[in-house]
Amino acid sequence: MVVEDPHQEISEENIKLNKKFISNSDIVVVSRVPFGKKNYENLLSVEEALNLNKKVYFIDGSNFSSRDYTNGRATELFKKILKKGAVSVDNEEELAILLKKGGA
Numbered sequence: 001m002v003v004e005d006p007h008q009e010i011s012e013e014n015i016k017l018n019k020k021f022i023s024n025s026d027i028v029v030v031s032r033v034p035f036g037k038k039n040y041e042n043l044l045s046v047e048e049a050l051n052l053n054k055k056v057y058f059i060d061g062s063n064f065s066s067r068d069y070t071n072g073r074a075t076e077l078f079k080k081i082l083k084k085g086a087v088s089v090d091n092e093e094e095l096a097i098l099l100k101k102g103g104a
Contacts, residue, residue, distance in 0.1 A: 009038045018045050027055040029095065034067040035074035043077050050084045057095055061088025 002018045004010050010018075022028055028049045035043055049056050058064065061078070068074040082088060089095045 004039075007038065010041050015041055015045070018042065019048065022046075022049045022054065023052055025049075025054060027057065027099075030056070030058045032060045032063075032067065034069055036069035040070055040074060040077075043074055043081075046086070047077065047081050047084070050081065050086060056081065056086035057098075058082075058086060058088045059092060059095065060090060062090065064088075 002014050004014050030046055064078045065075045
């Protein structure tokens with residue numbers, strides 16, 4: 001797990017560590033985290049995960065825009081990530097069921 005102080009920009013070191021974890025993962029799950037200027041880089045890393053053929057899931061993706069504090073930039077990237085193959089699920093239970101069935 002990569003940990004950063006809340007409300008701080010993500011350090012270059014942690015961006016690299018996050019990308020390393022993603023490259024070593026089979027799936028990437030994005031929780032109900034709000035996205036702002038300081039953690040937008042995480043969403044870019046999620047997009048890169050798809051380029052590495054990782055399965056990407058967003059919890060509560062239908063409400064993503066309510067957690068966007070980037071004047072719409074994060075929502076636009078989220079939509080792009082979905083078009084590339086990420087999956088939005090309503091909640092953790094739905095994700096668990098989907099993964100037990102072999103993913104989407």
